Amino acid sequence: MPSTNSSSSAKPLPTIPPYDETKAISIKNLTFSYDAKTLPPTLRDLNLTLPRGSRCLLLGSNGSGKSTLLRLISGRHLAKPEGCITILGLNAFRDTRLNFHRSYLETGWGLQTVAFAGCGVPLMADIPVTSMMEKLQNAYPERRDELMGMLGINPEWRMHQLSDGQRRRVQLLIQLVRPFKILLLDEVTVSLDVCVRQDLLRWLEKESVDRGATIVYATHIFDGLDDWATHLFYITNTGSCGWQGEMRELDIYQKLKAENHPAKMLAIADHWLRKELEENRRQLRFEKASGEMAYQVDPTDHQGGYSSGRNIKMT
Numbered sequence: 413m414p415s416t417n418s419s420s421s422a423k424p425l426p427t428i429p430p431y432d433e434t435k436a437i438s439i440k441n442l443t444f445s446y447d448a449k450t451l452p453p454t455l456r457d458l459n460l461t462l463p464r465g466s467r468c469l470l471l472g473s474n475g476s477g478k479s480t481l482l483r484l485i486s487g488r489h490l491a492k493p494e495g496c497i498t499i500l501g502l503n504a505f506r507d508t509r510l511n512f513h514r515s516y517l518e519t520g521w522g523l524q525t526v527a528f529a530g531c532g533v534p535l536m537a538d539i540p541v542t543s544m545m546e547k548l549q550n551a552y553p554e555r556r557d558e559l560m561g562m563l564g565i566n567p568e569w570r571m572h573q574l575s576d577g578q579r580r581r582v583q584l585l586i587q588l589v590r591p592f593k594i595l596l597l598d599e600v601t602v603s604l605d606v607c608v609r610q611d612l613l614r615w616l617e618k619e620s621v622d623r624g625a626t627i628v629y630a631t632h633i634f635d636g637l638d639d640w641a642t643h644l645f646y647i648t649n650t651g652s653c654g655w656q657g658e659m660r661e662l663d664i665y666q667k668l669k670a671e672n673h674p675a676k677m678l679a680i681a682d683h684w685l686r687k688e689l690e691e692n693r694r695q696l697r698f699e700k701a702s703g704e705m706a707y708q709v710d711p712t713d714h715q716g717g718y719s720s721g722r723n724i725k726m727t
């Protein structure tokens with residue numbers, strides 16, 4: 413697509429003071445509850461340090477707190493103790509300079525509107541792709557063209573006529589077009605086709621290698637991620653840290669790599685999350701058996717009433 417503007421039209425971004433590049437993202441003793449008075453903590457005593465240019469996968473079961481952690485890093489929630497999360501050396505919640513250097517993409521911002529730098533833009537209006545956040549797109553014409561090519565976006569597409577996957581490609585274009593230092597991704601590849609997803613992952617890797625962008629990515633889809641991440645952060649189903657560090661420090665990963673395992677990340681996730689699931693099921697059976705739930709188990713059912721439910725009586 414021909415450029416309509418020169419890249420010099422991009423306004424200079426607010427500068428970030430020099431920071432320790434080994435700590436692009438730094439989290440110290442983070443415990444977070446949505447309502448400290450009535451709810452137990454969602455996240456417990458988390459610590460994480462990510463250097464500039466790292467790509468960190470967030471792994472955890474449903475409800476473990478991945479989105480919550482990403483929202484805290486993105487500055488949408490206030491973390492306590494105050495200042496326990498710093499991004500590029502700045503307070504993740506309070507420092508508005510970060511709005512220009514940090515990008516956050518989540519599944520939920522999906523289909524109706526996209527919030528970007530405080531503006532709501534309809535994603536389903538009868539407008540062409542080129543009119544979506546036009547000024548922003550035109551501020552970075554080379555990057556826009558590169559992204560449009562990579563995402564296979566036709567500039568003539570009209571937003572109200574797009575499929576979910578096509579609309580998500582446009583969302584990615586808008587959120588990625590301004591060069592970011594920090595990128596937070598919450599399961600954003602859902603509904604992308606397999607080729608675009610692979611190309612996006614490669615493009616993200618290039619951003620971190622060439623420009624030193626730091627990326628945190630929460631997902632349950634591990635295709636194409638076996639050699640993508642430099643770091644891994646596993647949140648358990650109690651919101652605490654199950655494992656964190658560089659991939660090369662993770663023994664099970666090295667073992668699977670040596671075996672040439674075809675789906676290393678999937679195997680690691682399955683190994684850890686299945687343990688949690690089995691423990692959950694065991695506790696559920698125990699609670700049922702001890703009558704703590706609204707069920708009673710028929711003592712003749714040697715499966716504890718769990719497997720078929722046929723011998724469970726409602727109290």
Ligand SMILES: Nc1ncnc2c1ncn2[C@@H]1O[C@H](COP(=O)(O)OP(=O)(O)OP(=O)(O)O)[C@@H](O)[C@H]1O
Pocket residue numbers: 446454472473474475476477478479480481
């Ligand atoms: N606004 C909220 N108020 C109260 N509790 C919340 C809120 N949002 C999320 N939670 C709870 O916090 C916990 C973590 O939710 P979160 O969405 O961060 O998990 P997740 O790891 O991203 O899950 P998934 O893999 O299913 O997307 C869940 O138990 C959820 O019910």
